Amino acid sequence: MYTSVNKKDSFGKKERIKSKKVISALFDRTSANNHSFLIYPYKVIYLTEKTETELASHFPQVLISVSKRKFKNATDRNTIKRRTKEAYRLNKIYFPQVMSLALVYVANEILDYLVLEKAMKSVLGRLEKETR
Numbered sequence: 001m002y003t004s005v006n007k008k009d010s011f012g013k014k015e016r017i018k019s020k021k022v023i024s025a026l027f028d029r030t031s032a033n034n035h036s037f038l039i040y041p042y043k044v045i046y047l048t049e050k051t052e053t054e055l056a057s058h059f060p061q062v063l064i065s066v067s068k069r070k071f072k073n074a075t076d077r078n079t080i081k082r083r084t085k086e087a088y089r090l091n092k093i094y095f096p097q098v099m100s101l102a103l104v105y106v107a108n109e110i111l112d113y114l115v116l117e118k119a120m121k122s123v124l125g126r127l128e129k130e131t132r
Contacts, residue, residue, distance in 0.1 A: 041107035087120035
């Protein structure tokens with residue numbers, strides 16, 4: 001049986017960063033519009049200026065990155081990304097402004113989903129405080 005999916009419960013293409021221009025602006029260290037903080041196991045980098053894509057849903061565009069140097073096997077990187085996406089999807093917050101967000105996984109081992117979800121709640125809470 002088909003059930004409709006609420007927009008908040010999904011993590012669609014419009015919520016992912018795909019543009020190289022946005023990615024390079026996000027990781028540009030010289031820009032005054034970039035902000036970052038660390039909540040283990042994530043380094044969070046966010047850009048609050050308007051980018052080339054305008055979202056109607058007002059959820060931030062997200063990029064999830066896991067180091068190939070730390071995790072040689074693609075299956076390990078994909079496991080971490082999958083857990084991070086799920087934690088984000090279940091806890092994402094409505095933002096009144098458009099923002100780009102990068103979540104860089106900095107831990108050296110694969111952490112349990114519950115640890116990642118707790119960290120994701122902390123990340124989103126701090127983002128909400130900082131963007132007000």
